[in-house]
Amino acid sequence: MPIYVYWGEDDFAMEKAIATLRDRVLDPAWASFNYTTLSPDQTDAAIAGLNQVMTPPFGAGSRLVWLVNTTICQHCPDNVLSELARTLPVIPEDAFLLLTSRNKPDERLKSTKLLKQFAAEFREFSLIPPWKTELLVQSVQTTAQAVGVKLTPKAIEILAEAVGNDTRLLYNELEKIQLYAGDSNKPQDIDVVTQLVRNTNQNSLQLAAAMKSGDTAKALAILANLINACEPSLRIVATLIGQFRTWLWVKLIVESGERNPQAIAQAAEVSNPKRIYFLQQEVKSLSLQQLIDCLPLLLELEVNLKQGAAEMLILQTKIIEICQLCQRR
Secondary structure, eight states, rough: OOOOEESSSOOHHHHHHHHHHHHHOOOGHHHHHEEEOTTTSSTTTHHHHHHHTTTTSSSSOEEEEEETTOOTOOOOOHHHHHHHHHHGGOOOOOEEEEEEEEEEEOOSSSSHHHHHHHHEEEEEEEOOTTHHHHHHHHHHHHHHHHHHOBBBBHHHHHHHHTTTOOHHHHHHHHHHHHHHHHHHOOOOOOOOHHHHSSSOOOOOOHHHHHHTTOOOOHHHHHHHHHHHHHOOHHHHHHHHHHHHHHHHHHHHHHHHHHHHHHHHHHHHHHHHHHHHHHHHHHTTTTTHHHHHHHHHHHHHHHHHTTTTOOOOHHHHHHHHHHHHHOOOO
16 A cells, blocks of 8 residues: 655654655656645544545656654544545555654554554664664664665774764765765775764763773863754763663673673663673672662763753763762772
């Protein structure tokens, strides 16, 4: 069926998928007649969209109706649900219905079940957690292949560290490397990446490492570089929370007597068991209680930022507190 449901927080990846769908189904000469976008603030946007998608396209190509940031999969009034049930099974083959949302569909709703039943594509565009470094490396490798950029394994790791889970930045940096490489088929090494890619020296994981080591001066310097590079404060905190939580789980499981790297990796939600050895070395200098005491400070930091506290001041304050906590031996 010509129905597509996209959701998730990776706006750039979703935009690319939408552009691909739009280019595939619309004839450029007739796009102004056959392409309709409806925002949620428009009156009865869902009903209007369902009526539009039943209208035959003008001229060549197909019709595309896009319900932008729709709430159909989170809250669906009875009249919209009835219209969905009536319309979805009979949408013409030359008309396409696209629904997008940042929020995950509620699987319990009848509207979600209906869309899953008839959708040609029901797809999530989620951001990779910044602390899941193996997945970030895989993403860089896959995207580089799609763009047509050859990188050495070490260059891929450096680029993953630099861009994190920012898909838009990843594509921008790969296009920059592609322009530099020109017609060369030689894989680009770390020298090229460090010269061309911004923010390769400092990232939130390095901030976590400095805090764990109790190096206050280094941690504050990395924080300043991250803020100057326009890294969102909540993204920084999300990375810190994820990294400290992973360290805590590894320390807790190891101290409970577990020695099997695969069992530790499964419990700590680490995708690569080979990474467990390095994580064990990283937390060797800290006690279990120190790691336990760090998490409430990070969660308090997250709450304060969400409540509108002065960004730089609260970040600096909590980072200093955690560094002092980690200094105690």
